[in-house]
Amino acid sequence: MALTLYLVYLWVPTEVNLGISQRIFYLHLPLAWLGMISILVVAVASGMHLITRKEKWDSMAYAAAEIGVVLISLLLITGIIWNEPAWGRWWTWDARLTTTLILWFIYVAYLMLRAYGPKGSQGARYGAVVALIGAIDTPIIYMATVWWRTQHPELNIGPLAEPGGLDSRMQLTLWVSLLTFTVLYVYLLVERYSLRRSEAGLDEMFRNAT
Amino acid sequence: MLGLFLLLTIAVVQLQAISVDAAEDDTGRSVEGEVLPQQTADEDYDPEANLPYLFAVFMVTWAGLFGFVFVMTRRRREMQSELNTLRKAISEQDKSREPHRRGPNE
Numbered sequence: 001m002a003l004t005l006y007l008v009y010l011w012v013p014t015e016v017n018l019g020i021s022q023r024i025f026y027l028h029l030p031l032a033w034l035g036m037i038s039i040l041v042v043a044v045a046s047g048m049h050l051i052t053r054k055e056k057w058d059s060m061a062y063a064a065a066e067i068g069v070v071l072i073s074l075l076l077i078t079g080i081i082w083n084e085p086a087w088g089r090w091w092t093w094d095a096r097l098t099t100t101l102i103l104w105f106i107y108v109a110y111l112m113l114r115a116y117g118p119k120g121s122q123g124a125r126y127g128a129v130v131a132l133i134g135a136i137d138t139p140i141i142y143m144a145t146v147w148w149r150t151q152h153p154e155l156n157i158g159p160l161a162e163p164g165g166l167d168s169r170m171q172l173t174l175w176v177s178l179l180t181f182t183v184l185y186v187y188l189l190v191e192r193y194s195l196r197r198s199e200a201g202l203d204e205m206f207r208n209a210t
Numbered sequence: 211m212l213g214l215f216l217l218l219t220i221a222v223v224q225l226q227a228i229s230v231d232a233a234e235d236d237t238g239r240s241v242e243g244e245v246l247p248q249q250t251a252d253e254d255y256d257p258e259a260n261l262p263y264l265f266a267v268f269m270v271t272w273a274g275l276f277g278f279v280f281v282m283t284r285r286r287r288e289m290q291s292e293l294n295t296l297r298k299a300i301s302e303q304d305k306s307r308e309p310h311r312r313g314p315n316e
Contacts, residue, residue: 021260024267031271067278074274078267085260188278195286202289205296 004173004180012173021085024078026173030181031075032100036138037185038068039103042110043135046128058124059200061131063192065110067185072104095148099141106134 008026015022045061048054079097080090091097110130117123145152166174 019260021263023264027267027271070274070278074271077270077274081263081267081270085263184275188282191282195282195289198289199285202292202296206292 001180001184004177007173007176012169013167015170019085021082024082026177028075028078028082029174030178031071031078033178034181034185035068035071035075036142037182038064038071038189039107039135039138041189042068042107042131043138046131046135049124050128050132053121055124055200056197058128059196060193061128062114063189063196065107065114065131067188067192069104069107069111071185072100072107076100076104094152095150096141096144096152099137099144103134103137103141106130106137110134 004026008023012023012026014020041064042061045057045064049057049061076097079100083092084090110127113130114123114127117126140147144150
C-alpha cells in the first residue's frame with residue numbers, strides 16, 4: 001500500500017490535460033474494477049446457493065454484496081468529485097454513470113431485503129434471485145462506453161481495452177494500484193465471510209438454547 | 211496501530227506530493243525534465259489547481275474503507291459478547307439440571 005501511495009503521489013507523471021486531478025484515476029479505477037468483481041462473486045455465490053442450498057454460498061454472497069455496496073458507493077462519490085474538474089459538472093446522466101447508479105440501487109435493495117425481509121432459507125433464496133437479476137447490469141456497465149456515445153473515457157482494462165492507451169509509467173502505477181486494492185479486497189472478503197458464518201452459527205445456537 | 215501508521219504515512223506522502231508539485235511549478239518542468247505543453251502554451255495553466263479534488267477523493271476513499279473495517283470490528287466485538295452471554299446461560303442451565311440428574315443415584 002505504501003508503494004502504491006508513493007507511485008500515485010510522487011512517481012507517476014502528471015497528465016497534461018487534467019493536471020493533478022488525473023491521479024484520482026489510480027483510486028477510481030481499482031474501486032470500479034473491484035466493485036464489478038464483487039458483483040460477479042455475489043452472482044456466482046447466489047447461483048451456487050440456489051443450486052446446492054448450502055448456507056456457506058449464501059454467506060459468501062452476502063459478504064461480497066456488502067463489500068460491493070461499499071466499493072460502488074466510493075466509486076460513485078470519487079467519480080462525482082472527479083467530474084467537477086474534468087467535465088465542469090458534478091453529475092451527468094451519462095450511460096456508464098447511470099447504469100452504475102442503477103447497480104448501486106439494486107444492491108442496496110438486496111441488503112435491505114436481507115435485513116428486513118424474510119429470515120432463514122426463504123430470505124436467502126429471495127436475495128439470490130435479486131442478486132442474479134442485478135448482476136445483469138454488470139456487463140452493461142462494462143460495455144456502456146462501446147454501445148453508447150458517452151463522456152466517460154473508454155475501456156482501460158479488460159478484454160476489450162485498447163493496448164497502449166496509457167504512458168508506461170501510468171500503466172505500471174495502475175497495475176500496482178489494482179494489485180494492492182485486490183489484495184485488500186480479498187482480505188476484507190475473507191474477514192466478512194468468516195464473520196457472517198460466525199453470526200449464522202451463533203444465531204442457530206441461540207435458537208437451540210431458547 | 212496499523213491505522214495510525216497508515217494515516218501518518220498518508221500525511222507525509224501528501225505533504226511531499228504538494229512540495230514536489232510546487233517545485234515543478236517553479237521551474238516549469240516536470241520531475242523527469244519534460245516541459246508540459248500547457249505550461250508553455252498557457253501561462254495561467256496550473257497543474258496543481260485541482261489538488262483539493264484529489265485530496266477529497268483520497269480522504270473519502272480511506273474514510274470509507276476504514277469505516278467499513280471499524281463496523282466489522284464492532285460487529286465482531288458484539289458477537290463475542292453475545293457468545294459470552296450464551297456460554298453463561300448454558301452453564302447456568304447445566305447447573306440447574308445437575309441436582310435432578312444426581313437425584314435418582316443418591
